[in-house]
Amino acid sequence: MTEHELSPLFERIACPETMPTLAHPDVETWRPVGDHDLDLIVVLEAAMAAADHPEYALPRAELADDLGMSFVDRERDSIVALDADGRAVAWGLVHHPPGHDTLVRSILVGGVHPEWRRRGIGRVLLAWQRARGEQQLAASDLPLPGWIMGFTDDRARGAGPLLESEGFTAARYFAGLRRDLGEPVDDVRAGAGIRVEALQATRADEVRTARNDAFRDHWGSQPRSEEEWRVFLSSAVFRMDLSVVAIDEASDRVVGFVLGEVNEDDWDGQGFSSVHVPLVGVVRGHRGRGVAKALLAAHLIAAGDAGLEYSTLEVDAANPTGAFALYEAMGFRAATTETSYTIVV
The missing domain is CATH 3.40.630.30 (Gcn5-related N-acetyltransferase (GNAT))
Structure with a gap:
């Protein structure tokens, strides 16, 4: 193997045997996203959009499409956090698209309701998402780079520091x-x-x-x-x-x-x-x-x-x-x- 060749991904990444515990005092229930959760997440996404990027929000149909892809395992790739009144206060998806020509990717989406931020819920969610991304990459036998990716609108001020605290590095800028x-x-x-x-x-x-x-x-x-x-x-x-x-x-x-x-x-x-x-x-x-x-x-x-x-x-x-x-x-x-x-x- 030359210095420019990579070993298979499963040899280069430590796959978490168990996922991090999902626990927070403000969250009553953590569960994989079901069809009955879509409307709750749309309301959550609308609140996130109003705070972070008011000119666009996630449509319900797009959410359903993303979760309905054949390569998405909802039981393992998605999570929603509900408060005691059954409202969605956070959610996440770890997207693992099938195109792997030069790169294997796990892409994190989701977030926390603005009213429940700065309480530690985002940190719990992100640790879970990172671990799931590591599991996805560790399942690959391809000798390619593996990336766990997250995107933030720069108006969401706490998102970048949170990602950096979990080991992510700012890699690219978009306008x-x-x-x-x-x-x-x-x-x-x-x-x-x-x-x-x-x-x-x-x-x-x-x-x-x-x-x-x-x-x-x-x-x-x-x-x-x-x-x-x-x-x-x-x-x-x-x-x-x-x-x-x-x-x-x-x-x-x-x-x-x-x-x-x-x-x-x-x-x-x-x-x-x-x-x-x-x-x-x-x-x-x-x-x-x-x-x-x-x-x-x-x-x-x-x-x-x-x-x-x-x-x-x-x-x-x-x-x-x-x-x-x-x-x-x-x-x-x-x-x-x-x-x-x-x-x-």
């Missing part, structure tokens, strides 16, 4: 951008041989292939599975009419994409109507030809024509494709910041 759709959009065309058009359902799986290629050099990214992609595209907030693709006319294949979502429930917290862009990408062989700029222009025009006021997205501040500068050139401006924390095995 939330927004673009006023009332501002003019330049007429931008892609290079010769590239056609930009609205996304059609018949191209959906091609976009997954293009996404997996485009994001291979993006920090922390791994391929999306067919199941993950199907759930993503079938979401109630996904908008085919606000999504555009770039087609290479010689091969008739998708080489770039901008995808849009609209969640009207977020508009009150934002103070404006909006479309959110969860994914922008160009396959590596077609970069440097103006494809991304043309796609963004087409998306912005479609969103403006739909009567929406803003387009929003997130970008890795150190994105290797120079995306941050591109978005600024297209009129996007920074509005929020987020930090990703990791434990690397």
Whole structure:
């Protein structure tokens, strides 16, 4: 074995034989998340959003989708904490997605109700999540890096210090951008041989292939599975009419994409109507030809024509494709910041 080769993950991580005890005087019950808990968690997430990031909250359907993935073991991967009145005061999920080309990931989501913070509940929850993440990584025989990952909106002031106290390190910074759709959009065309058009359902799986290629050099990214992609595209907030693709006319294949979502429930917290862009990408062989700029222009025009006021997205501040500068050139401006924390095995 050379210095650049890794032994299998199960040889490099000490798997906890038992999970940490879930106990706190303010919590009456800790249990895996059941279907009957979804509405309780939605109320909890709404309170967390109001305190930490009022312009977006977790929709119930997305929560159900996340917990319903075939690779999620609710009994072992999820937890909800209830007070004596049956209200959800905290919850967590340790997500272990199946894409493992260059990295094995366990991703922590969840949190504590603002009224129950600074009592130690978050520390109990995070210790449990970290241990579950270690168990997931230790079950892998792949000779790849293993990451336990957590993301925080920087307005949630206590989240970063809590993660650091549990051994996580701030690893990457992201900016939330927004673009006023009332501002003019330049007429931008892609290079010769590239056609930009609205996304059609018949191209959906091609976009997954293009996404997996485009994001291979993006920090922390791994391929999306067919199941993950199907759930993503079938979401109630996904908008085919606000999504555009770039087609290479010689091969008739998708080489770039901008995808849009609209969640009207977020508009009150934002103070404006909006479309959110969860994914922008160009396959590596077609970069440097103006494809991304043309796609963004087409998306912005479609969103403006739909009567929406803003387009929003997130970008890795150190994105290797120079995306941050591109978005600024297209009129996007920074509005929020987020930090990703990791434990690397």
